[in-house]
Amino acid sequence: MTTIRRRVARTLALPVAAVLVLLAVVVAIEARGYERAVSAARAVRQVLAVQDLVQELQTERGLAAGLLGGNAGFRAELGPARARVDERRTRLDPLFTRPLDALDGVRISTDAATVSRAAAFGFYTTRISDLSRLETDLDGQGDAELRRGAATLRALGDAKEAIAQERAFLNGVFSAGGFRTGEFLQFVTMRSARDAALATFARYATTAQRASADYVFGTGAAQVARYFEDLALASGDGRALTVNPQSWWSAHTTMLDDLLRLEQHVGSVINARAEVLRDQAARRMIGLGVLVLLGVAGAIALAVAASRSIARPLTELADLASRLAGEKLPISVRRVAAGEADAEPPPMTAPADATAEVHAVADALDRVQRTAYALATEQAHLRRGTTDSLADLGRRHQNLLRRQLALITRLEREEADPAGLADLFELDHLATRMRRNAESLLVLVGASGPRPSFEPVPVEDVVRAAVAEVEEYRRVTLRRIDEVRLAGTAAGAVAHLLAELVENGLAFSSPEVEVEIQGRLVGDRYLIAVVDQGVGMTGADLDEANQRLRGEADFLVAPARYLGHYVVGRLARDLGAEVVLTPSPVTGVTARVALPAALIVAEPALPPPPPVTVEYLPAPALPQQRPAPDGRTPNGLPRRPPRAPRVARLHPAPPDPALAPDDTRSRLTAFRSGVARGAQPEEAQP
Structure with missing residues (x-):
């Protein structure tokens, strides 16, 4: 140019x-x-x-x-x-x-x-x-x-x-x-x-x-x-x-x-x-x-003076327009979106010594600015209204699904027929997935709110909870997972993030191929890898996907098939975690999740054992041990309490009453039948 x-x-x-x-x-x-x-x-x-x-x-x-x-x-x-x-x-x-x-x-x-x-x-x-x-x-x-x-x-x-x-x-x-x-x-x-x-x-x-x-x-x-x-x-x-x-x-x-x-x-x-x-x-x-x-200097001086008299006002005007597009107008739009009044940027004016043509350009740019501000303000109001509507819709779905899950749980306790119980289990699984979708909608619009606080949860239980929220969970294989405990307030978000990544890997893999999950404690961070052997992605697609995972794009202007990336990106930003997609060793894509040290809870240290006292008799005889105190072995070492169950329910449910052995057997049979029916194609189901 x-x-x-x-x-x-x-x-x-x-x-x-x-x-x-x-x-x-x-x-x-x-x-x-x-x-x-x-x-x-x-x-x-x-x-x-x-x-x-x-x-x-x-x-x-x-x-x-x-x-x-x-x-x-x-x-x-x-x-x-x-x-x-x-x-x-x-x-x-x-x-x-x-x-x-x-x-x-x-x-x-x-x-x-x-x-x-x-x-x-x-x-x-x-x-x-x-x-x-x-x-x-x-x-x-x-x-x-x-x-x-x-x-x-x-x-x-x-x-x-x-x-x-x-x-x-x-x-x-x-x-x-x-x-x-x-x-x-x-x-x-x-x-x-x-x-x-x-x-x-x-x-x-x-x-x-x-x-x-x-x-x-x-x-x-x-x-x-x-x-x-x-x-x-x-x-x-x-x-x-x-x-x-x-x-x-x-x-x-x-x-x-x-x-x-x-x-x-x-x-x-x-x-x-x-x-x-x-x-x-x-x-x-x-x-x-x-x-x-002198001749060269004079020619340069004349050229500079001639060009400066024309170019300097235009340059200043261009700089002003650039600041308007890059700083002033976006700030005004954000202020309007936040509900502030009088956020319109100042009018554009040309320098006093500019020519009439430059003043005409400045007036035209000022009209463009007012029009752009009006359109941007309208879009900001529309965006805020859309976000509020989506947040309200998500909360409604979440409340309805919570009530639905409670109802399904009550029906499961009351159902004695194995076939009916299998249908209820399948319905419970579908409702759980629907609840995750509702939560994803709230995450996208930034209205998820504070998460409930739980006791520290083993990371393996968090991974299993994430696997339980995907449709084809039987195709997921857990490899080596180092034992650590995650903060209870972050367990649900981590499970949601992993569920989105696992479901994405299952969707782009063949039905006979498994998706693997591994977890390693590296330094003060915990790394989780979700590895699939699917169709894979090109280098350009990986770069765009990682941009979405870093939160550098807007989900409202993106295709619907990428919403999962935006959900993962928002969750990772809230957790302070880092999610990166890289090619798998053979084919497919590997999602690497790096959880910060702030989410890892140290295991409680065991108290030191008391000293062992041994008495010796005057006559040659074996030493007699004193009686062990309560909670310790006869040798004086602390007795390890029974370990809590490995799988914790991240979403609390009403306690089940005591069941008879026959009822337990019937429920397990119904659960297996429901799982088998859920694995069949839809056209093959009765």
Whole structure:
């Protein structure tokens, strides 16, 4: 069922969804820009860290080339240089330093002079090139300034690498005293790569960055390095070079350190630009997020306000109608049924701020309430009148049956003919069953009244009294029944309850099948089971029957075949007992009756026996017992009185006069004949 809130929500769902989709697209674009800015800043930091490592590798390469060129003075500097390389490696992710996995082997070969200068130079140069070409994604950034800074940084790194190669290469040449075959061409190639990289740097660098580069190449160390380069260029014809390699190394190293600082400055500018882009993207995302939240909140607020203005009055009206149907109207009907006046529920009114349509609904519901109250009141009066009539009818039947039973009892005492006496016994049995039906009617209408008080009755006698009130009592078998005594005020009600259950079991069982009754004392309760092997009941029928046994239904609106269940339920409620129907082990139904401890009367305790006194004579002789007092055995134990009859009549009858033996025999014969005739089918009876 669709509510007003859902309808309003569906109406606003499409435009709100469209706005949210557009905002989501914009946010996604900004989020991508933010992610790229963050990635650029991270890439710049990685490039600077790699350049630090490259700087130290370049130094180690130059020292190794000088050592392999024959200058043993570089051995002392090679150890600290290697330590700085290793320290820079630990700062980077192992993924970036993977090209240096074979570095330890080259170092060992260099120390042992088992590797040529050219091979060592080539190894270091290749690894430095691999590190410098790591993918950083700076060229793919959307910001032009960031791309230009990345190009400047790369060009400066290439120029710095070319200068470092030149330093390492000439360090070996100067240590060896001149160029070997093909080495001059390599030197010229390195200078050409340096000049090309510096030209690229000049094209992308800012004015301040170009000025910084010019300053680096105009220092004294740079001029000394240029002097040594000119000497090397003049020795292309193979002449010997007699120069101090240490001076060349020191001048070039100073210039490379200056270029490293320039490189770090360019990287810091790029990093600052990436941070600015990241902050801008973050602010835009926050702004868009706030707009999205405001848009969603506004849409929700509009939807809630629109639905609340309509749904809230209707909800209050529905709650009022629900309370009317569930509480107010039933209370008013019960008050009317109890004879109270002015029990009509208050009128239904809509909230003051409700619309005209809601007020119209409230007026209609108020008319429905008045009509329902009138009908319910009429039904309550009719029900009370019906109940009173049934109670009066039940009492009349009960009085007539009591008189009839008294008359039958008197006729039985006066009847001498066995056949007539058998008819009177059968009539007495039918009248007893009719009396139980009259009592059932009073139980249903709640007019049974207080029951007479008797002495405590053995539970077996109560069970036998219940069996005596059913038609086919000979099909009932008593199994084990634990001996207890029930309160006299509850004996009749328990017998009535059991009679209804036994008769129900007999009615739904085959004529040749017996109904069993068992009784057990379990804890402080007494359990009685009435077991039949009849047609049984389905699970749904058992649930409905147990509801009737719990008193959760009204007998006035139920089929007449279920009246016995309502009688048992009312009796169980009055006794505080519990009755449940369950399937029998094989087939049929088992009725379990749990009698509370309040209905069980304890057996009277026997008084303790007095002590036995034994006297001893002076001479050896057997002890003589003193005479036993009255009511005790010669041994001094209490004498058990004769037990009262097991079967007690729960409905008192006038005492019978003393009968002669012949009269007793005739009555017994008539009783057997009446029982036999009662067991025959009606069409077979004369």
